[in-house]
Amino acid sequence: MEAVLDAVPRVLKRHGAGAVTTNRIAEVAGVSIGSLYQYFPDKQSIFNALHERHVEEVKHGMERAVAQCAANSIGEFAACLVEGLVDAHSVEPELHELISAAVPASSLGFKDALQMAFERVIPSPEVGTSRPQAGDRMLFVLPHLVEVLVHAVPQARPPFTVDSAKGEVIRTVLHFLDRP
Template sequence: MIGNANILARRIPRQHRSRQTVEAVLAAVPLVLKRHGVASITTNRIAEVAGVSIGSLYQYFPDKSSVFSALHERHVGDVRNILERNIAAPKSSSFRELVVDLVEELVDLHSVETELHQLVSASVDQGPEHFRRALRAVFERAMAQCGSENMNRILFVLPSLVEGVVHGVTLSPLTSSQAKGEAVKATLAYLSAHPELGR
C-alpha cells in the first residue's frame, strides 16, 4: 500500500484553520487538473490554486504522493459510508434491491471527477481488492438472511462483478445515467440466475 510513510509523516490538522488549509489543498487538485492538465499537478501549483503558501502545504503534505494518498483515503471513506449505510438501514427488503441500490450509489460516486479518480488510483499503490472484500462482507451479511444455498458461488462472482462495473465508470464514455443503467442491467442479469435471493 502506498503511503504508509507519507501517512505517518503527515501532520494531523487539529485546529479549524489547519483543517481549512488541508481542505483547500485537496479541493485544489481537481481544479488544477481541469485547468492545466495532469502534467501541471505539482505541489507549487496546488498551493497556488489553493491560496496557501507552499510551506503551509508541506506542513500537512510532505510531497505530491501524500496529497493523492489523502484524496484516496477520502474516497475510501465515502465508499465505506455508502456500504455501511446500506447494510445498516437498507432502503429495500430484498437482497436484489439492496444490491441495485448499492450499485447505483457507487456508480454515482465514481461518476464524479472521473479523471481525478483515475489519476489518484494510478498514483496509489492499492488495487481494488479492499473494495471487493468490503463488498463481499456486505453481501455475505445480507445473504445470510436469505438462506441461499449458493452463497459461496455468488460471493465468488458478485463482488468482482460490482467492483468491475463501478470502477469501469471512470473509463467509460457513457453519461452517468447511461453507465448506471448498464451497471444495473449487468448486475441484475447475474442475480436472475439466483431467484432464491428475491425479486
C-alpha cells in the same frame, strides 16, 4: 489540509493531470509551498490522503445502502448499492482516475468493503452447516463484478452515457443473480 486536498480537482480541471504539482496545488489552495510540505511531504502523500477521503465517502455510501436496502431482496439491494457507488464514482472521474493510478492498491479496500456489504445481506448458513454453494458463488463474484463495473462507468463513451452505463451495470448484476 482540506484546502490542499480540495485544490487538486481544481488544478486537474483547469490545467490537466500533468499540471498537478505541489507548487500548483499550493498556489490554487492559497497556501505557501512550505505550509503544504508541513502537512504533505510529497505529492504521493496528497494522493494517499485523497484516496483515504474517497474510501471513507464510499464506505458511508455502502453503509447507507445496507441501512436502506438490506431488508430488500438481494437483487434490490445490489441495484441500490450499485446506483450509489456509480453516483459516487462519477462525481470527479478524472480525479478518481488520477488517484487510482497513483495508489495502485486502491481497489483492494473497495473490494473488501463490498465483500462485507454483501456478507451482510446474503443469508448466513445455520450453525453447524456450511454456506450453500450459491452463497459462496455470490460472495466470490459480486464484489469483483461490482468493483470492476462501477469503476468502468465514469469512462463510458458514446453511445453510452453515465446513466445508461449505470443501467447496464445494474442489469448485468441482476442477470448474474437470476442465474442458478
